Amino acid sequence: MLSKEVLKACKLVSLLLVLVMVFSGCGGTEVERYLKKYAKPVDFEQGLDNKTFGNANDYRFFFAGEIHQQTMIYPAKKMMLQYLHENQGVNYLLMEEGMGAGLLIDHYIQTGDEEILNFALECKKGLHTDAEPERDLWQWLYEYNSQQPEDKKIHAIGIDAEFNINAMIKGISLLVEQPDKVSKEWKMLFEEPMGDEKQSFAKVVSLLLPLEKHEKELRDIFGENYEIVVRIAGYLTSFVSYIQNGGSGQLGDELYSFRDEHSLENIRFLLNTLPEDAKFFAQFGAGHTYQTLVNDFSTGTENFHRLGARLNEGRFPLKGQVCSILYMVENKSGVTKKNEPLGYYDWFDNRVFQDYFEQATFIPLDMEGSPFTQEIEGMVPNEEGAALTDYFQKILILPNSEEAPEIQCEKFRDDLAGIEYSSVRALEVCIDKHLNEPSHEDNAQHLSEMNCLYVPPVCLENTEKIDNIIVAPAWVQVSFEQNEFKYLFEHHFADENAYQLAQYYYKQEKNNPTILEAENTPVYSYDGGIDERWYVWMQDEQCFVLRRLKNGSGMAEKDLLLCSAQKLMLNTERSNIKSTS
Structure with a gap:
């Protein structure tokens, strides 16, 4: 059996260990304990609540900082706007x-x-x-x-x-x-x-x-x-x-300064015009939102300060009422297969948040007793006395982001009673999302039935050659360039009038007509429009037209290679339903 002295010594050691754990921060550092308490996973569908967002009573201007053209900034913007509107009166x-x-x-x-x-x-x-x-x-x-x-x-x-x-x-x-x-x-x-x-x-x-x-x-x-x-x-x-x-028109310190000063004056105008209790939400590029100078290539240099700082200084009416919210956007590394913050955040030591890199997480840094409201050694290198909340007060970690695809545009062509699309994807988006809108009524029936786009062989192999697409009530037109010429490829699905007209010109010997052959199919060719050459043929009982928009000698052989209608299948919800039914 152990002697009484040994037992007393063990108890004393145990007590000392407990005291050491208490005073040294049981469960990790002060920062780790704070993050464990306040960092909360985010569900974009369920949204934020007051407990997750944290301190909000002192704020009137909520200023989120994004990285442009990243996919995850969009669900974040929806979630943030809805929360601020429903809970903070924005x-x-x-x-x-x-x-x-x-x-x-x-x-x-x-x-x-x-x-x-x-x-x-x-x-x-x-x-x-x-x-x-x-x-x-x-x-x-x-x-x-x-x-x-x-x-x-x-x-x-x-x-x-x-x-x-x-x-x-x-x-x-x-x-x-x-x-x-x-x-x-x-x-x-x-x-x-x-x-x-x-x-x-x-x-x-x-x-x-x-x-x-x-x-x-x-x-x-x-x-x-x-x-x-x-x-x-x-x-x-x-x-x-x-x-x-x-002044320079190129992106840089000078133009950023001009823009931020102009934005500041517009906000001043709104404060003088809108109700006194009006609250605001803005989502700009992250560099605009920092409330203290950040000496970094992506946000500017020491020659000026950004909009977030201007809003929160001097006698500006919003001083002390600005809440900057940093969206820390992450892409998944192709090497490690783990999420890593983009390089725009290298100006501070973001590794302190690395335990949360794989989950969308919201962290209020401005709660009572927050270690982020005071200087943390090495957090902001070369900035003595700087606290992270001097720059922003909340952080939303956004993993699994990607570069967003460019806008797929469409516009109405009243002169043709049709709709013009900037790309195949724009057409697919329209078919999936716009057919029930009154503005699409004239073309909705044909669009709803489209599961493919007829194109020449060169566009089937290289869809990026397609400049634009027009869908009209009686025909669909694809514009592209080949052989240093501009071409229009048309599918006349409603009738055979173009074919009958081509036959008429041939019989009457009008407009310099000729008859050629492509893939054992007769192709009627003639001069049409102003300085154009037309080729018209029937394929699978459908009428097709190829128009070269500038006449050129010796082009018939090359043009005939384009006189074949190929099916470019569309990736739409409607076509996918048809293919599985």
Whole structure:
């Protein structure tokens, strides 16, 4: 048996061990204990709750930071907006685009006007918002908004630079209150919404500036919307001055600073215009949202500070009321097969959150007693005294993200009574999502029956050659380039009129006709249109036309290689149902 002295010694050692564990932080470091308590997994369908979001009472401006064109920022935006709207009284969504362009999105989420949405999306091509999930986001918001009472509806407002002048002009056209007072010059501008951007910019500047010269006319046309037109004109004035003073139009510190200052002034305008208790949610590129300077290649240098910092300093009305929420977007590594944060977050030691990299997780960093509200050695290298909450107050970890596909556009062609698509994918999206809309009524029946697209052999093998597609009530047209010529390939599904006309020209010896052969099929050829060569043939009892849009000698043999209709199968829900039924 152990002696009493040994037993006492064991008890003393045990007590000392307990005390050491208590005072050294049982269960890990202070940071680990905090994260264990507050880091919560996120289900995008179920959304956030107040407990998960944490401290919100002191905030009026919720500022989420994304990485553009990543798939996971879209479910995050839906979830965040719905939570803030239902739990924090946020009714205003501020967008990283111009006030004029933003009018298109707001019009859509109030009315469901798909033609306006399609126009807005087309104008986003090539911009930071060029991502197909944009379409689903705004359609979701329209549906969500339609279920809200009038005084609770969400309004979308652009506060940044005007990245697309055509979108801005179209937005201005929605502000007209007195159509009968619109001048001929304004009408011409509104009726050519997709004109050359440089020419459109020059025209709209001449119609708005100097503002004093045009004030009476603008007040007559736009009525109560005049002040919004003034804000848009203010942007044009600032931008013209910026460029004239040598400002750079390329992305960089100088342009970012111009944009953030312009956004700040638009927010000031909204604070003076909207109800005093108005709350806001904005989702911009992460670099705009930091409330303290980040000296990093992706966010700028020490030459300036970003919008998040400007909102929260000096005598600005929102000082102390800004909540920055960092979306830490992750891609799965092809090597480790594990999620890793993108390089945009290398300016701080993000490894502290690595236990949560594989699960969408929300972490409020600003709760009482948070270690993130004080300096943690090595957390922000080379920034003495910096706490992580000096930069942002919440973090949402978004694993399994990917680069989003580009916007698949469609637009209505009144001149052809048809719809034009920018790609095969755009056509597939339309077939799956738009056929019940009144705007698609004339073409809905044929679209609903389409399980394939007829194309020449070269486009079957290389679908990226397809420039656009037009679906009209009697025919479908595919545009492509080959042999340094522009071609139109048409499937005339409703009748054989084009074939009968080609036969008539041949018999009457009109338009330089000839008859050729492709794959044992007679092909009638003649000069059609202005400087065009047409080829017409029947295949499987269907009429097809190939049009070369510029005449060229010695091209018949090469053209005949294109005179064969191949089935390019469409990947749509409707075609998939047909193939399995």
